[in-house]
Amino acid sequence: MDPADASAPAPLKTVFVNARATSKQLRKSRLYVVEGPDTGKELVVTKERVRGGRGAVNDLVLTDQAVSGIHFEIAAEENGYRVRDLGSTNGTFYGEAVIKDLVLPRGSVFRVGSTRLKIEPLDEVVNIPLSSDDRLDKLVGRSVRMREIFATLEKVAPSDLTVLVEGETGTGKERVAHALHNLSRRATRPFVVQDCGAIPKDLVESILFGHEKGSFTGAHSQHRGCFEQAAGGTLFLDEIGELDLAMQPKLLRVLETREIKRVGGDRTVKVDVRVVAATNRDLRDMVEQGRFREDLYFRLSVIQISLPSLRERKEDVSILAREFLRDIGERRGLGGPLGMSSDALASLESHAWPGNVRELRNVIERAASLADGPEISSADLAFQPVGSVAVVGGPGESLVKDGFEGLSFKEAKASILDRFELAYLSEAIQRHTGNISRAAAEAGLTRFHLRELLKKHGIQPRRGTTEGPADGVEEEEA
Secondary structure, eight states: OOTTOTTSOOSEEEEEETTEEEEEEEEEEEEEEEESTTTTOEEEEOSSEEEEESSTTSSEEOOOTTSOSSOEEEEEETTEEEEEEOSOSSOEEETTEEESEEEEOTTOEEEETTEEEEEEEEEEEEEEEOOSSSEETTEEOOSHHHHHHHHHHHHHTTSOOOEEEEOOTTSOHHHHHHHHHHTSTTTTSOEEEEEGGGSOGGGHHHHHHOBOTTSSTTOOSOBOOHHHHTTTSEEEEETGGGSOGGGHHHHHHHHHHOEEOOBTOOSOEEOOOEEEEEESSOHHHHHHTTSSOHHHHHHHTSEEEEOOOGGGOGGGHHHHHHHHHHHHHHHTTOSSOOEEOHHHHHHHHHSOOTTHHHHHHHHHHHHHHHOSSSEEOGGGOOOOOTTOOOOOOSTTOOOGGGTOTTOOHHHHHHHHHHHHHHHHHHHHHHHTTTOHHHHHHHHTOOHHHHHHHHHHTTOOOOTTOOOSOTTSOOOSOO
């Protein structure tokens, strides 16, 4: 097969039966180094997305010192291979053109550092099944991306494999963990949730592993930690990227030995727990920055589930909105779901949804309260104003005006953080006249992370500005 032949089979194809997608077919490919320090090194690609760079967390690990830790990503698509630069120092090139995000013709060669790479399709095809249902447990979606996730969850749930769920805030990571638990043999046992970002640093070990009476000031009795509380069931460690670096080796040891030792205790306790972790961070990026342990990352990511943002699954907006309206109708005893006008649906489908499914649900909840009749109209929809940030008042001050009525603490916190991100990033990118490198340096973020946040909130750097190094000089070292 000539990889440059335009008639060659697509890298990725969706199979339809009676106008409904039933599976995806991924053509295996070969990514190999044609020039550079690693000439001859290759990777047989058997998944839709792979990353390359010097770091050990990459699928293709290079030794080229001009290549960044996590340098590029390649995604198989129906029209070719999409190459994305992941905020590298020295850039990614196709010929003399700088690549930020580009679909390359089959058989094309691109360059990172002093390394030239080529990707070409192979004859073998990997069949990726899609669930036949539009819902799984409390997850809802008819899009191909979601039904692919449903099929993976159906396959993985009966096992005890550790699962890492990745996705933006509000995409439904906790619901995925619930589905894994409810579809497993552990369904009748405890499901314990622990938000790692909400634990005071000096209490992390006690909360996770427990403590003995008198082990520290205030330890008036023995305490069973999360692992013991979840005995026989599932422990969901949310916001795992926020876990203190000093605590990560201890968590790794527990995952490897399935034994815990309470603070102040001198004996180990066996624990039978399935662990599901979740994060809205890029853990591989954190590994490269030294903020997350590489060995813990590999231990947690035995199975990875990457949830798409709502912007990437707009075809699910209507089914999700109607699901929320049905729930509201049941709670209010209306005998059926509230209706929704066509103009309201059009408004929902055109919105950017930086807060994802959680934001959609909150908008529907507010609209249902504002509607005069049994049908929601576009006039009832109140989206969060761009650039606004909620300011929480003192004790007893009403939060209804900020849209927090009926929200859990975690949901309200996420809402505030979304607004903060939007306001902070808008101001930072404006202050640095669109220069992503300078804005990222000031914010303490990688360029890749900043670009992803800008994309999430629909913030566009001003035309004519640059994403390159702040001094405009390309560096030689990554």
